[in-house]
Amino acid sequence: MDIFLADESATLELGKQLAQLCPTSQFTLFLEGELGAGKTTLSRGLLRALGHQGNVKSPTYTLVERYDLASRTVFHFDLYRVIDPEELDYLGLDDYFSNQSLCIVEWPSQGSDYLPTADLIIEISYKNHSRNVKITAHTPAGENVLEQVNN
Ligand SMILES: Nc1ncnc2c1ncn2[C@@H]1O[C@H](COP(=O)(O)OP(=O)(O)O)[C@@H](O)[C@H]1O
Numbered sequence: 731m732d733i734f735l736a737d738e739s740a741t742l743e744l745g746k747q748l749a750q751l752c753p754t755s756q757f758t759l760f761l762e763g764e765l766g767a768g769k770t771t772l773s774r775g776l777l778r779a780l781g782h783q784g785n786v787k788s789p790t791y792t793l794v795e796r797y798d799l800a801s802r803t804v805f806h807f808d809l810y811r812v813i814d815p816e817e818l819d820y821l822g823l824d825d826y827f828s829n830q831s832l833c834i835v836e837w838p839s840q841g842s843d844y845l846p847t848a849d850l851i852i853e854i855s856y857k858n859h860s861r862n863v864k865i866t867a868h869t870p871a872g873e874n875v876l877e878q879v880n881n
């Protein structure tokens with residue numbers, strides 16, 4: 731599915747929609763796109779919709795930020811600075827991608843085989859001063875969410 735996001739508020743709104751649609755079972759979103767595309771903005775929209783107040787920054791140095799929210803725990807990854815995917819061995823990724831969490835991963839390409847299959851892959855690209863987003867489902871749970879996304 732392709733969606734046009736005219737401005738930042740549209741990106742936040744898509745994050746909000748995903749917050750409402752993603753099941754409370756274990757679920758994984760990959761966010762792809764260049765620096766400044768809007769991966770963290772979308773994550774912020776999602777986290778705020780789940781009740782997080784305050785800042786959301788890419789956890790570029792810490793690799794992962796945990797949010798314990800009313801409905802569930804969200805882990806927000808930013809793997810931009812990962813040079814060798816083996817670095818992820820030390821993080822113990824299996825513990826994150828279990829226990830009914832919602833995992834959002836920026837720069838999943840840096841994580842290669844250490845990451846599980848995403849339920850949804852969201853690719854954001856520049857379109858003049860706006861953005862285009864392409865969403866693809868890679869599991870039945872992801873397909874179920876994608877069917878309900880409004881564009
Ligand atoms: N749909 C959009 N159209 C135009 N600008 C956007 C849109 N969505 C987000 N932005 C802007 O683009 C930038 C995205 O930054 P950020 O979310 O940190 O990107 P990333 O995490 O992909 O590096 C922010 O300045 C934000 O205001």
Ligand SMILES: [Mg+2]
Pocket residue numbers: 769770788808836
């Ligand atoms: Mg970011």
